[in-house]
Amino acid sequence: MSNFLIEHLIHRDEDFMVIHKPAGVLTVPGKTEDLQDCVINRLLKIEPKTLLIHRLDRDTSGILVFGLTKWGQKTISRQFQERQTSKNYQAIVAGHLKGEGTIDVPVIYDPEHPPLHIADPKHNKPALTYWQVLEHFEIQGQAVTRVKLTPITGRSHQLRVHMQYLGHPIVGDTLYAAPEQQKLIPRLCLHAERLSFHHPQSQALLEFYCPVPF
Structure with missing residues (x-):
């Protein structure tokens, strides 16, 4: 087993594997030659049976x-598509956000x-996120808030756009945060912390956890 799997494997069985994706690495290859290094290509060199189920932003x-099997890919993918999975993220956002709430605004x-x-509130494809404040602190003298984010839908960039829409962009976000918010921490402070779904064979409910690195 390569160093990548040794360092990042969370769980593996016959039908699937769960890994900890590091920040800064694509899930799948990009269109150009310089964007071929990605998680799935690294895994295919170790385990040729690796099949894509879902993605995280780079x-x-x-x-x-x-x-790791067609059945595993099909049954877990269906759970993502039919919103039968449960996902929690943690993020650090700019400013002093209070309480909890729901953002129900399409993202396109x-x-x-x-x-x-x-x-885009006028669009017909819904995007829904629940958020909950966990703590307040400061980075370089700037007020920030740690939040738990629960996406109900899975639109591209949904959490990043929703927090910007709320007026509290994610710290370190080079696409949606202001320059001074980007510089507070040298990475996007967004992490997929928990995921649960039903096992492809036994139907047992599984929950996986990956500690937040920031």
Whole structure:
């Protein structure tokens, strides 16, 4: 087993494996030659049966699941598509956010400013996120808030756009935060901390946890 799997494997069985994706690494390859290094290509060199189930943004860290059989890929993918999985993220956002709430605003791709997405209340595809404040502190004298984020839908850049829409962009977000908020921490402070779904064979409910690195 390579160093990558030794360092990042959380769980493995016959049908799937769960890994801790580090920040700064793509889930799948990009279109150009310089974007071929990614999690799935690293895994395919070790385990040729690796199959894609879902993705995380390049700069997001945390739990990522890959199939090892067609059945595992199909059944877990269906749970993602039908919103039968449960996902929790942690993030550090700019400013002093209070309490908890729901953001129910569609998120769509912005073709005039790729790769950006935007919140568009008029669009017909829903995007829903629950958020809950965990703690307040300061970074370099700036007020920030640690939050738990629970996406109910799975739109691209959903959590990043929703927190920007709320007026509290994620610290370190080079796409959606202001320059001074980007510089507070040298990474996107968004991490997929918990994921639960039903096992492809036994149907037992499984929950996986990956400690927050910030």
